[in-house]
Amino acid sequence: MGNKIGRRRQVVDEKYTRPxxxxxxxxxxxxxxxxLILDSKLAPCYPGxxxxxxxxxxxxxxxxxYPSLNRSRCCMKGICTECFLQMKPxxxxxxxxxxxxxxxxxxxxxxxxRTKEEKGIAQVEEQKVIEAQIRMRQQELQDAEERMQRxxxxxxxxxxxxxxxxxxxxxxxxxxxxxxxxxxxxxIVSSEDSFTVPASRPSHLRQNRxxxxxxxxxxxxxxxxxxxxxxxxxxxxxxxxxxxxxTYPIEASPSGGIACTYAALAERDLSSTTQNIVPVxxxxxxxxxxxxxxxxxxxxxxxxxxxWIEVSPDNGRxxxxxxxxxxxxxxxxxxxxxxxxxxxxxxxSLSLVEGGNMGAGHLLPESFEEQMMLAMxxxxxxxxxxxxxxxxxVEVF
Amino acid sequence: MTSSSAPSRKALSKIACNRLQKELVEWQVNPPxxxxxxxxxxxxxxxxxxxxxxxxLYANETYQLQVDFPEHYPMEAPQVIFLNPAPLHPHIYSxxxxxxxxxxxxxxxxxxxxxxxxxxxxxxxxxTAKQRPADNDRYVKNCRNGRSPKETRWWxxxxxV
Numbered sequence: 049m050g051n052k053i054g055r056r057r058q059v060v061d062e063k064y065t066r067p068x069x070x071x072x073x074x075x076x077x078x079x080x081x082x083x084l085i086l087d088s089k090l091a092p093c094y095p096g097x098x099x100x101x102x103x104x105x106x107x108x109x110x111x112x113x114y115p116s117l118n119r120s121r122c123c124m125k126g127i128c129t130e131c132f133l134q135m136k137p138x139x140x141x142x143x144x145x146x147x148x149x150x151x152x153x154x155x156x157x158x159x160x161x162r163t164k165e166e167k168g169i170a171q172v173e174e175q176k177v178i179e180a181q182i183r184m185r186q187q188e189l190q191d192a193e194e195r196m197q198r199x200x201x202x203x204x205x206x207x208x209x210x211x212x213x214x215x216x217x218x219x220x221x222x223x224x225x226x227x228x229x230x231x232x233x234x235x236i237v238s239s240e241d242s243f244t245v246p247a248s249r250p251s252h253l254r255q256n257r258x259x260x261x262x263x264x265x266x267x268x269x270x271x272x273x274x275x276x277x278x279x280x281x282x283x284x285x286x287x288x289x290x291x292x293x294x295t296y297p298i299e300a301s302p303s304g305g306i307a308c309t310y311a312a313l314a315e316r317d318l319s320s321t322t323q324n325i326v327p328v329x330x331x332x333x334x335x336x337x338x339x340x341x342x343x344x345x346x347x348x349x350x351x352x353x354x355x356w357i358e359v360s361p362d363n364g365r366x367x368x369x370x371x372x373x374x375x376x377x378x379x380x381x382x383x384x385x386x387x388x389x390x391x392x393x394x395x396x397s398l399s400l401v402e403g404g405n406m407g408a409g410h411l412l413p414e415s416f417e418e419q420m421m422l423a424m425x426x427x428x429x430x431x432x433x434x435x436x437x438x439x440x441x442v443e444v445f
Numbered sequence: 446m447t448s449s450s451a452p453s454r455k456a457l458s459k460i461a462c463n464r465l466q467k468e469l470v471e472w473q474v475n476p477p478x479x480x481x482x483x484x485x486x487x488x489x490x491x492x493x494x495x496x497x498x499x500x501x502l503y504a505n506e507t508y509q510l511q512v513d514f515p516e517h518y519p520m521e522a523p524q525v526i527f528l529n530p531a532p533l534h535p536h537i538y539s540x541x542x543x544x545x546x547x548x549x550x551x552x553x554x555x556x557x558x559x560x561x562x563x564x565x566x567x568x569x570x571x572x573t574a575k576q577r578p579a580d581n582d583r584y585v586k587n588c589r590n591g592r593s594p595k596e597t598r599w600w601x602x603x604x605x606v
Contacts, residue, residue: 070460071520098463109519109554110460111467131554134520147553181475188478 060085064092070110070130081133090129091118091158105162107131109147118156123149132156455516457489464519465489468557477559479566489514492528493562501570508532510565511541512558522552524595525561533575536568536603540585542594543568544578546601549594 065082067073084090096112097104104113107128117126125148127135135154136144146154162170457465465488472482481494491512497503509528515521525548527541536544547556547564578584588597 071458111464125555134554145553147555150551150553 060092064094066093067130067133068093068095070096070112070128071134073130073133076133081129085129088160089158090132090156091116093129096128096130103161103167109134116158116161118158120146120148120151121155121157122146122151125149127156454489457514457518458516461514461516461518462488465514468559471557472559477562477566480559480562483509491558493558495562495566495569497532498566498570502572502575503532503569506532510562512561519554519556522548522595523558523561524548524593525565526594532569533577534569534572535574535576535578537578538581538584538588539577540588542584542588542597544599544601546599549597549599550601 065085066078067076067081081090085092091114094114096107096110096114098112100106100113104115105117105126106113107117107126109127109131112128114128117128118132119126123146125146127147135147143152144154145152469482469488476482479496479498481496483492483494485492491510491514493510493512495508495510497506497508499505508531511526511528513524515523525543527537527543529541531537531539531541538544543565545565545568547553547561584597588594
């Protein structure tokens, strides 16, 4: 279908079907080259321009500008036809590697002059690279300033050595951040950059992030385990309960249960104000032969006729209030859902503990399990407060 | 010493000349951190000052790289060596020759002086011991007639440093 369009012969001036003398080409089959160019399989051999004119692309090998370039199949990097013809070492029997990404069996295709869209993308990418470079520069300047500051602050020589170590870390970090940035930008690295970034650096970054993540995750997992043990201990006869419960915290979201705890506590908060709803935990605990909803998603199952709070595996942390719920409750629940686990630590769950707006008898945890729930909620809330942006790291993953 | 001897001194091709001029302009606008190109009118031989990165074994030390460009640069790799004294490093011989794959087998015309420099600094920075390669004396003796490192058949075995 589309092939014919790409394969149509292009109108190319005869003189651009042969090399312009950029290199002294060895053993080139001129007839074959001419055919490939006329068949639009290779870019015409236009003479390269020294300056970046309007709508021209720079060949990353000869640094000259052309109306259009060939693209490597592996990494889509551009290359002019004459440079491409140089890529195969004269006496080599091995398959040629892509000069940009080192993939073997280097091959190019020609798609004509870049479309507006492609040019736009390229421009955006270039912009990103420039921005990353500027950020790196700024980081360097900042680091240098801090270094100076530290030198001024510290007088003992041993401390200066320490400062030096910090400086190194700073530089490494700035390198890393730019590196991550480039990776996110989908292979936008210019030919220079692609070789300058040491391969070991990204893993260093990854390590860092993992560490931080693990710290967070550990806490979450511990709470999750407590939550699960309570669930398991109390509701052992729920059909299929155990399996879904056991898998979702890891697969869907490490914080799903916590979100439920929050939501449950929030609900409790509200329910206590309305005074006629039994706290959700009690209901869960009371329920022995519950009707599990057919969708295998939930954390706390309530009376079937009433509403329940659910955690769906696909959105992981979403907590819904069912219909018939007081609108207030629904609102609270959805606010939890939308903000993931980043619940305002001073929200209902805390006020539940600290605020004195409810009857104490109703509020105070009656069982060990409930005390644990509260402790979890409170510790998570305070953790959130102290951890600040650390939660973001989790979300990156 | 090999450091002063040039590789086959054939003039740069037109394309090599053109590319190097552009690389130099780009370097002046955006030099790689830690490097300084020593101004000269010789486009075919660059002498570049390298500052060891802070927090590494080479912090506060300065070395000089000499980069000689062959006629068919960038299709051929430049010859890159350290001028005397060369940093003490498990992959740098006392005659300044550097055992680094991108300078030889793994060279790609998509690389630039700037990217090579950063690779070398990275190699320096990741060193954990200031020492010469185990076969330093033997190798240097073999190179006494001023052989270019590009004629050496390198064996790249250590991907850690």
